[in-house]
Amino acid sequence: MTYSFKAEIPLVITMLFTVLLLSCGRKEKTFQTKKSVWEETITRHIDTSVRVYGHYAAVKLPITKGVELWNPTQVTLGPNGIIYAANYTGEIFSLHDTDGDGLEDYAKLYCDVKNDSIRYPTSMIFKGKKLFVGTTQEIRVYEDTDDDEVADLSHTFFNDFPYTLHPFDWTFGLEIGPEGYVYAILCTDSWNDNPARDSEGLRGAILKIAPDGQSYERYATGLRFAYGMRFNEEGDLFFSDNRGNENKYEELNLAIKDRFYGNNLPKYPNHAPITDALLNLKYGFAPSGITFNKKSNDFGGTAGDLFIAFFGPDGQWEDGSISRVRLNKGENGDYEAKEYPVADKMAKLSDVEFGDHGDLYVSQFGTEAPWHKPYEEPMGAIYRMIVAPWVKPDDQSKNTSVVYGNIHEGEDIFEDRACATCHSVDGNEALLGPDLSDIGNLLPRDQLLESIVNPNKNIKTGFDQYIITKKDGSILSGRMITASDKGISVMIAGNKVIDLKRSEIESNKLVTGSLMPADLLSGMTEMEIRDLLGYLQSLKIEN
Incomplete structure (x- = not known):
């Protein structure tokens, strides 16, 4: 009996090709399985409250x-x-x-x-x-x-x-x-x-x-x-x-x-x-x-x-x-x-x-x-x-909050309620309270309202209240401007800066209360409050 190897070549090639396909298929399946397990692990621990602006x-x-x-x-x-x-x-x-x-x-x-x-x-x-x-x-x-x-x-x-x-x-x-x-x-x-x-x-x-x-x-x-x-x-x-x-x-x-x-x-x-x-x-x-x-x-x-x-x-x-x-x-x-x-x-x-x-x-x-x-x-x-x-x-453009109220009326209220006494809106003046020139980007509407109603909750670092008792018995309340081993400078109501030598100070205490009073919206109508918040929301600086 004569065996012709040449005649079997097509069959051998077909079998090898089939084995390779099956092998590749198994590898691809294994890769996909591993990938899906990793995705599942990641997905299980994603904090969905976080907004991301990329994949x-x-x-x-x-x-x-x-x-x-x-x-x-x-x-x-x-x-x-x-x-x-x-x-x-x-x-x-x-x-x-x-x-x-x-x-x-x-x-x-x-x-x-x-x-x-x-x-x-x-x-x-x-x-x-x-x-x-x-x-x-x-x-x-x-x-x-x-x-x-x-x-x-x-x-x-x-x-x-x-x-x-x-x-x-x-x-x-x-x-x-x-x-x-x-x-x-x-x-x-x-x-x-x-x-x-x-x-x-x-x-x-x-x-x-x-x-x-x-x-x-x-x-x-x-x-x-x-x-x-x-x-x-x-x-x-x-x-x-x-x-x-x-x-x-x-x-x-x-x-x-x-x-x-x-x-x-x-x-x-x-x-x-x-x-x-x-x-x-x-x-x-x-x-x-x-x-x-x-x-x-x-x-x-x-x-x-x-x-x-x-x-x-x-x-x-x-x-x-x-x-x-x-x-x-x-x-x-x-x-x-x-x-x-x-x-x-x-x-x-x-x-x-x-x-x-x-x-x-x-x-x-x-x-x-x-x-x-x-x-x-x-x-x-x-x-x-x-x-x-x-x-x-996520869509970053959706972060822009809608401004409600009459901005011009709100600006008048801001002036009439003496808000401008303590807050600048153009960044050009250091006053008793924080500058508000970019407050519309800093805080959304609900947090703006909260900051006015309950100013003690959110006090910006650098605007904390100090109570200074002088050796002559007088008491000052304000925010620290600067301090050294020789003395301090403190801004009090009216944006007046007082310079004190250490020898004049009996005690100096950092307290938890805000310098801003908590009843600033009393007597205002809902429309007036809406207009004031609308004006504050409009205060934004473009980069």
């Missing part, structure tokens, strides 16, 4: 094991691609996925700064295996030497700066420069009624600290509450800052050595000309942490963009947002900047950071206690923004 899933991480989240202040990328976070109450922890679903669910304690008798870890960044932590009293370094994700060494890196235990004395914006220096921001002491002696003007400044922590220089001045600071891949340094005092808007700034950024003029009498903000931010209020997306990470077409977390208006516990800024550097070294919304209705955000896998982590501070102290019980969350093509973006 992003706002995943609220199911952290149910380990350290309780208690007003998270920071998120940062650590060794081995692990994300670390910090609580306002002192705990610093790493995030881990223990059930294999791809989402972190366990917070492992790395250290607790309370054990070193320091408070408020409000900035942190890794340099290799060393974690630099900015607190009220010092910048401290923690290190895990045996790779178990628990710090076993720590030491003071730098504490040669003025501070008190006033609730507003924070250290922000820790960053490692390209040359290895450590950059930090000491927030302003404008409203500290008894600030530490600061002959060098360090509070309200960026410090550039030597790698060994033994020397420093004052890099730039005139900052307010500048929470976030980051270098881009070109080596340029950027920082965010909050509106208030001389800052008319929420700001993004380019940090340049020896520049003055306009805040707390009395403290810097010989300051350089004021450097304007690079960009007035419009898609959020009270910018906090910032981070750059790598140019190699697409993340929904945002490669190289700067991402900004926003805390939201004081007292509005449901508000907060994320925006991004596209920066283009010209041949002359100047930047052009344009801002885009990413998400909102993410309440009280404190920081943002990209993970090794390209997702964006977001710390949600949550509700705080009076005077920016930790809340009375655990509060807050960590989000992970994940590119999800199946998520339909």
Whole structure:
């Protein structure tokens, strides 16, 4: 019997082709199964109350094991691609996925700064295996030497700066420069009624600290509450800052050595000309942490963009947002900047950071206690923004609220009720109350009404009430303008600024009540209230 292999070739090819098809089909089916499981996992943890302006899933991480989240202040990328976070109450922890679903669910304690008798870890960044932590009293370094994700060494890196235990004395914006220096921001002491002696003007400044922590220089001045600071891949340094005092808007700034950024003029009498903000931010209020997306990470077409977390208006516990800024550097070294919304209705955000896998982590501070102290019980969350093509973006144009009422009649009421005595509407004058030139963007109609009816609920930082008792027995009530070890300046009713020497003051107390009376709408008709709110809604600034 003669066997013809040639005759069997077509049959063999057909069988091989069939096997390949079946194999490919099984692989494709497996891939689709894995994809659907991941989508299902993501969908199960999406916070549907968050509005997103791109194909992003706002995943609220199911952290149910380990350290309780208690007003998270920071998120940062650590060794081995692990994300670390910090609580306002002192705990610093790493995030881990223990059930294999791809989402972190366990917070492992790395250290607790309370054990070193320091408070408020409000900035942190890794340099290799060393974690630099900015607190009220010092910048401290923690290190895990045996790779178990628990710090076993720590030491003071730098504490040669003025501070008190006033609730507003924070250290922000820790960053490692390209040359290895450590950059930090000491927030302003404008409203500290008894600030530490600061002959060098360090509070309200960026410090550039030597790698060994033994020397420093004052890099730039005139900052307010500048929470976030980051270098881009070109080596340029950027920082965010909050509106208030001389800052008319929420700001993004380019940090340049020896520049003055306009805040707390009395403290810097010989300051350089004021450097304007690079960009007035419009898609959020009270910018906090910032981070750059790598140019190699697409993340929904945002490669190289700067991402900004926003805390939201004081007292509005449901508000907060994320925006991004596209920066283009010209041949002359100047930047052009344009801002885009990413998400909102993410309440009280404190920081943002990209993970090794390209997702964006977001710390949600949550509700705080009076005077920016930790809340009375655990509060807050960590989000992970994940590119999800199946998520339909929200329509940002629908955020514009309808203005009801007669704006012109409302303006007359604003003047007649003496609102203009305490509030400017053009940003050109510092009065007893906050400037309202952009209040229509800041608060929706219902929150505007609430702020008038119950002014004690939402008091903007910097407009807190102080009761000053003088040694002659007289009592003053007003808001702090500036303070030093020599004396204070306080604005009282009528927008009069009183300068007092320390030797004249018996006591100075920060109180919870607002300077604004609570009965301003009494005697007004519903139509008049509608017109007044309509006028306030119309007060908006275009970026």
